[in-house]
Amino acid sequence: MTKTSIQLKLNGMQRRVDVEPNDVLIDVLRDKLGVKSPKVGCDRGDCGTCTVFLNGRTVRSCLVLAIEADGCEIVTLEGISKDGPTKLQKSFVDHSSFQCGFCAPGMVLAATELLQNNPHPQREEIQEAIAGNLCRCTGYSPIIEAIEDACKK
Ligand code: FES
Numbered sequence: 557m558t559k560t561s562i563q564l565k566l567n568g569m570q571r572r573v574d575v576e577p578n579d580v581l582i583d584v585l586r587d588k589l590g591v592k593s594p595k596v597g598c599d600r601g602d603c604g605t606c607t608v609f610l611n612g613r614t615v616r617s618c619l620v621l622a623i624e625a626d627g628c629e630i631v632t633l634e635g636i637s638k639d640g641p642t643k644l645q646k647s648f649v650d651h652s653s654f655q656c657g658f659c660a661p662g663m664v665l666a667a668t669e670l671l672q673n674n675p676h677p678q679r680e681e682i683q684e685a686i687a688g689n690l691c692r693c694t695g696y697s698p699i700i701e702a703i704e705d706a707c708k709k
């Protein structure tokens with residue numbers, strides 16, 4: 557298959573990478589660009605573990621062709637915490653919000669987007685914001701409580 561060179565601004569750095577027409581963004585980020593926080597869970601848009609910011613909005617990177625991201629800005633968990641853990645991340649730690657941690661990168665980005673758009677969400681708004689991010693370990697309560705607490709600080 558013919559490869560195409562695409563350019564991304566990834567976590568603040570300009571990166572160029574060759575991709576095939578059917579490469580999905582999650583695979584290019586993990587396998588070609590060395591960004592490991594987005595995870596492959598379901599690989600079909602259901603679980604949210606592959607969440608990244610694309611031009612300021614969260615997307616499921618398993619559903620985005622890499623070639624569609626040419627010229628775009630991508631921010632992953634590595635990008636939002638490059639100056640140290642955010643207030644939200646500290647709150648997740650304080651609440652022991654994760655067990656295996658597989659869902660954590662996507663959950664943190666979904667919650668980050670929520671608080672950017674709505675700094676003081678109601679509990680129902682938090683539940684709605686993370687509804688597309690599945691967690692198999694925690695029952696969600698420590699995640700929701702951490703987000704609520706981060707809003708108070
Ligand atoms: S791996 Fe993308 S939504 Fe599950």
Ligand code: FES
Nearest residue numbers: 655659691692693
């Ligand atoms: S902590 Fe294991 S899936 Fe969420």
